[in-house]
Amino acid sequence: MIYCGIDWAERTHDVALVDSTGKLLAKRHIADDAAGYQLLIDLLAEHGDTEEDPIPIAIETSRGLLVAVLRQGKRRVFAINPMAAARYRDRHSVSRKKSDPGDALVLANILRTDMHAHRPLPNDSELARAIAVLARAQQDAVWNRQQMANQLRSLLREYYPAALDAFAGWANGLCRPEARALLKLAPTPAGAARLSRTQIRAALKRAGRKRGIEIDTDRLREALRTESAHQPQLVEEALGKQMLALLLQLEAACTAADDLAEAVEEAFPQHPDADVILSFPGLGVQLGARVLAEIGDDHLRFADARGLKAYAGSSPITRASGKKSSITRRRIKNDRLNHAGYLWTFAALTGSPGAKAHYRRRREEHGDWHAAALRNLFNRMLGQLYHCLQEGELFDEHVAFPVSLAAAA
Structure with missing residues (x-):
């Protein structure tokens, strides 16, 4: 075994x-280009790599062109956490010495000794990877949009609170196109x-x-004509330019969030699993796509529902x-999956009577806080999703x- x-x-x-005894068979230093990838493929072929029996590979990342090249065919690629690789390195040397060729040797020995304890990259379809x-x-x-909106809100509080009061009644506030059009038209209170x-x-139209x-x-x-305190004129104009x-x-x-939402x-x-995912209460297209992006469509990835629940936290x-x-x-x-689960279960409270009853029971009988009760509900619904998929x-x-007999009576 290589x-x-x-x-x-x-x-x-x-x-x-390395071979099954830990003997170093070959080492190479390759470039991150097509020539380097071909050199790697040739090196693997020299040591018995075939399409039916490929050599397993350990690497410290799960993305990039190199990983895409290696994942072709039936080859198993293991993405090893760099922290875990550092712990394995300490097993063989207490001097804490480190080198790139030595790290490659450590990764190969991880597969040689503990391949059963690591999970290869899932065999997801091309469509599932694109959706991810x-x-x-x-x-x-969306996160970037919210961060920019928070920065803009913080700046407006310093010199332009009337704008915040004017847009307070709108959902999403500063992110709405009407609010942006008015701020562009009038960047200062004056x-x-x-x-x-x-x-x-005209701005609203x-x-x-x-x-x-x-x-x-x-x-x-x-609202925009409401009397309020003002910064000095030059300072106010400078803050207006910063706001723009x-x-x-x-x-x-x-624009990026809207365009990507349309693509999703x-x-x-x-996707074939879309109907199953969308049948769950609280899951729409955007949130369902996020769930599929993290769990993938390789139904053999998790041995049971417990593994998926642990993966989601x-x-x-x-x-x-x-x-x-x-x-x-x-x-x-x-x-990402944990964050999607929080939004999923929170939305499911209004779409599923059983989910709402489960949440209330966790809050009232078990004394869970809001986040703990939602996490418990997410744990249950994630197991149901695993079974349905x-x-x-x-x-x-x-x-x-299911409703108990006592409650039904």
Whole structure:
């Protein structure tokens, strides 16, 4: 049996091959380009790599062109956590010496000794990988949009509180196109006080408003003319220019989030598992795509539902030593899936009577806090999702949350 370890870097990579006894068979230093990839493939072929019996490879990343090249065919690629690799390195040397060729050798020996304890990269379909790229990018764009909106809100509080009061009644506030159009038209309180009804009405129409324009025009004009404290004139104008710069970044973030959301809505329904995922209460296209992006469509990835729950961080973890024992929530988890689970279960409270009853029972009978009760509900619904994906069944409220005989009576 031959094992391969690759120490990944930005421009070059170190490769090491060992046999089942730990003997170093070959080592190479390759570039991160097509020629380097071909050199790696040729090196593996020289040591018995075939399409039917490929050599397993350990590497410290799960992304990039090199990983894409290696994942072709039936080859198993193991993404080893760099922290875990550092712990393995200390098994063979107490001097804490480190080198890139040595790290490649360590990765190869990890597979040689403990391959059964590590999980290879899932065999997801090309469509599932594409959905994962779009869903994660859309999630990042939403987070970036919120961060820019928070920065803009903080700046407006310093010199332009009337704008915040004017937009407070709108959902998403500063992220709405109407708010951005008005701020672009009047970047300072002095400019806002001079706005006419015609200018405000035209700004709302440019932002896409079709209804309620007259009512909002009067309300906005009155709110923007409210008397408040002012910065000195030169300082106010400088803050207005800073606000316009932040506004450009916010507009770019809003456009990116909307465009990526449209791409997700186009790609996700094409997946075979989309119908099963969308049948669950609280899961729409965007949130369902995020769930699929993290769990993938390789139904053999997790041996049972417990593995998926641990991966998502919904199941608790027990730490015991001697007479002491504690049960706490997991901190090492898939943060994206865990975040999606919080939104999923929170939305499911209004869409599923059984989910709401389960949440209330955790709050009232067990004394859980809000986040703990949602995490417990996420743990249960994640197990139901695993079963439905394995069996190809849609969500059934009566099966997922059966009513007891006493309650039915």
